[in-house]
Amino acid sequence: MNSNKPKASFAKWTVYSFLLLLMLVLQNTLSLHISYICLVLPAVVVISLNDDSDVGLVLGCVFGLLWDVTSGRLFGYNALLMLLFAFAAQIVAANLIRVKWLTNLVTVAAFAAIYQLITYFFFFLIWGNGGAWYTVFLAILHGGLSAAVTGTIFFIIFRPISRKINSPVG
Amino acid sequence: MRDFFTGKKIKIIAAVCLVLIGSMIYSLSRGGEASYLESFFGALTTPFQKANAAIVNGLSDFFVKLGDYDRLKEENDMLRQEIRRLQTLESQNEMLMQENAFLKDSLGLTERLTELSLTKAKVIGRDPSGWFDVISVDRGSIDGVEVRDPVISSGSIIGYVSEVYLTYSKITTILDVSFECGALETRTGEVAVVEGDAKLREDGKCKMSYLPRETEVAAGDMIVTSGLGGAFPKNIIVGTVEEVRAETHGASSYAVIVPYTDISQLRNVYIITDFTGQEQE
Numbered sequence: 001m002n003s004n005k006p007k008a009s010f011a012k013w014t015v016y017s018f019l020l021l022l023m024l025v026l027q028n029t030l031s032l033h034i035s036y037i038c039l040v041l042p043a044v045v046v047i048s049l050n051d052d053s054d055v056g057l058v059l060g061c062v063f064g065l066l067w068d069v070t071s072g073r074l075f076g077y078n079a080l081l082m083l084l085f086a087f088a089a090q091i092v093a094a095n096l097i098r099v100k101w102l103t104n105l106v107t108v109a110a111f112a113a114i115y116q117l118i119t120y121f122f123f124f125l126i127w128g129n130g131g132a133w134y135t136v137f138l139a140i141l142h143g144g145l146s147a148a149v150t151g152t153i154f155f156i157i158f159r160p161i162s163r164k165i166n167s168p169v170g
Numbered sequence: 171m172r173d174f175f176t177g178k179k180i181k182i183i184a185a186v187c188l189v190l191i192g193s194m195i196y197s198l199s200r201g202g203e204a205s206y207l208e209s210f211f212g213a214l215t216t217p218f219q220k221a222n223a224a225i226v227n228g229l230s231d232f233f234v235k236l237g238d239y240d241r242l243k244e245e246n247d248m249l250r251q252e253i254r255r256l257q258t259l260e261s262q263n264e265m266l267m268q269e270n271a272f273l274k275d276s277l278g279l280t281e282r283l284t285e286l287s288l289t290k291a292k293v294i295g296r297d298p299s300g301w302f303d304v305i306s307v308d309r310g311s312i313d314g315v316e317v318r319d320p321v322i323s324s325g326s327i328i329g330y331v332s333e334v335y336l337t338y339s340k341i342t343t344i345l346d347v348s349f350e351c352g353a354l355e356t357r358t359g360e361v362a363v364v365e366g367d368a369k370l371r372e373d374g375k376c377k378m379s380y381l382p383r384e385t386e387v388a389a390g391d392m393i394v395t396s397g398l399g400g401a402f403p404k405n406i407i408v409g410t411v412e413e414v415r416a417e418t419h420g421a422s423s424y425a426v427i428v429p430y431t432d433i434s435q436l437r438n439v440y441i442i443t444d445f446t447g448q449e450q451e
Contacts, residue, residue, distance in 0.1 A: 054179070065211050068211070070296070074198055075193055075208050076191070077194055080187060080194070083190070123302075124347070
């Protein structure tokens with residue numbers, strides 16, 4: 001039995017938690033000055049794509065709740081979506097794709113676009129605030145493209161961390 | 171793939187999803203008041219956001235000052251001239267006030283001024299989804315903030331407190347599609363409703379709806395709060411009219427409003443915790 005495994009596991013959870021906390025705080029404050037920027041979603045999806053343990057699921061849910069604290073609508077909405085996206089990303093990584101930078105980029109962009117579509121549907125369309133299709137298109141494009149860029153950066157950061165921590169030790 | 175949908179894991183995920191859906195329904199039913207869970211998570215993140223907002227604001231100010239030296243110098247000269255002009259106006263105003271008070275006293279009139287109780291708050295976050303214009307500030311229920319309290323900055327309306335937690339609050343701004351406020355055009359006296367619009371929001375603008383089709387409101391007119399309904403104090407500046415357009419159904423018109431304060435650049439706001447004529451629940 002490898003005695004370093006619990007230590008590696010603890011290190012992984014700590015590193016991911018710290019990075020996600022940083023992303024959460026950055027996304028809320030950078031949105032004040034630069035532009036609306038979503039960092040937690042790409043980070044959760046990239047972690048789930050590149051790490052086969054349940055760290056993405058649990059941290060996705062927890063940081064989704066923390067995101068809900070500053071988000072504009074119902075408490076639990078982002079946590080629910082982050083949990084489902086992390087689960088879906090695990091399935092995609094295990095069965096449908098081989099995770100490389102390009103597949104990572106496309107998957108993250110697709111999840112970000114789905115997030116925008118779901119948000120539009122639940123908070124605008126069904127409440128009678130539909131229309132403005134150009135705006136919707138721009139929001140999806142903005143969400144998808146920014147997630148593709150940040151997702152690729154996270155891929156470069158998280159992939160080595162995941163490999164380093166998950167590699168057999170001792 | 172079948173492994174993912176059988177066994178303990180999927181049951182746990184389903185259970186967590188149900189709890190989260192329950193949380194959303196509970197949150198909806200409370201209409202802006204914080205649950206214990208929300209307050210707990212809010213208390214965890216607020217200190218980090220305060221610190222980060224301070225760092226980002228500091229850096230932003232530094233680079234703005236560095237890049238805008240000439241413009242700021244020119245603006246400074248203009249403001250000095252403006253101060254001199256306002257000082258002259260103030261002295262004239264003082265004389266008029268004395269004259270006004272004397273005349274009112276002679277006629278036996280009493281005036282009830284609108285009094286505002288203000289709480290200063292720092293902006294510490296903004297919804298990053300791009301769909302909602304909701305900002306977070308570092309004042310909560312322990313500072314006396316309540317749901318529906320109006321929020322102002324630079325003397326103009328910013329929005330209202332939509333959710334209150336122990337140490338922080340969320341403010342729905344005038345650009346958000348859920349925002350509505352009774353408003354008055356100062357030149358013609360036309361009363362209508364200022365509300366957020368999904369398309370105009372992108373350009374930092376909102377609209378004044380339900381104007382008559384043959385409205386006299388025109389570009390450049392000033393819009394203030396009407397105070398009707400008691401949700402907002404009256405005569406707080408909203409913004410200026412950019413243009414008047416006909417609604418697609420043709421029965422009425424709406425005015426595109428440029429808010430007096432740039433909502434995207436907010437740093438500090440004032441929450442009106444009490445004012446004369448506030449609606450009582």
